[in-house]
Amino acid sequence: MKPAAFSYVKPATLSDALGLLSKHGGDAQILAGGQSLVPTLNMRLSAPDLLVDINGLDELYGVELASNHIRIGSLTRHVDIENSGVIATHCPLIAAAMPHIAHPAIRNRGTFGGSIALADPAAELPACICALEAEIEVVGDKGKRKIAAKDFFKDLYETDLKDGEIVTAIEVPLVTRETRLAFDELSRRHGDYAMAGLAVNAKMNDKKIENINICFFAISGTPVLAEGAAKILNNSIIDDDSLNKAIGQLESDLDPISDLYASSALKMHYAKELLKRNLGNWIS
Helix, strand or coil: CCCCCCEEECCCCHHHHHHHHHHHHHHEEEECCCCCHHHHHHCCCCCCCEEEECCCCHHHCCEEECCCEEEEECCCEHHHHHCCHHHHHHCHHHHHHHHHCCCHHHHCCCEHHHHHHHCCCCCHHHHHHHHCCCEEEEEECCEEEEEEHHHHEEECCEECCCCCCEEEEEEEECCCCCEEEEEEEECCCCCCCCCEEEEEEEEEECCEEEEEEEEEECCCCCCEECHHHHHHHCCEECCHHHHHHHHHHHHHHCCCCCCCCCCHHHHHHHHHHHHHHHHHHHCC
């Protein structure tokens, strides 16, 4: 199939892009990397009257190191993040996730902000930024605002973005010497959509967990923070007993949704196994 007819414009400035979105409302759609949008256009699952190509907005590209966070421009390509020394050093959880995102051809064009704005429940980056307590910067005709990642993802492919707003950057706190991280996912083949995945960000003092975020993806309609399991592990030394209690708590923390790859019961099993094999490595 081919897309339905649409108009195309490539604005030169962010202000121009916002003006077009404000003028055309829901009839306009943003083109960034296009790795998800173009297939839906071809299948006519998306049929905008106007396509607003924001790839000329240089201010939305790049990785910047600040005093206490990394600022990732929304148009930064996956491949550039994958190859970034700044990301590898100061945000290794995202570095660990990047090779799992589809295939090199997709990562060459796909964008960080596009993955966040699409909010695919099987995507790696939304779970990572939730675990990392990142903030998402968005801009619209009413100005700029920042949204905590855990509050950004509302439902299946639904976010806190308002009409006319654009994701401009993601700000991720820097790791410290006390940071302990884990990333893992299960898929039928490397590059396929995950059947279940896990991103963990913890602060540890010696062997004691002072704070931990455990975020699952490809389980429900959004990334899910396992808050009950985290509460069990917080302020404790991880051992077989505390880990088993945390694994059991997933029965209450998670409400898996069946899909083409696995039943809800199988997804719960996957989630438990992911937590067991990744945090089990922390037990000395």
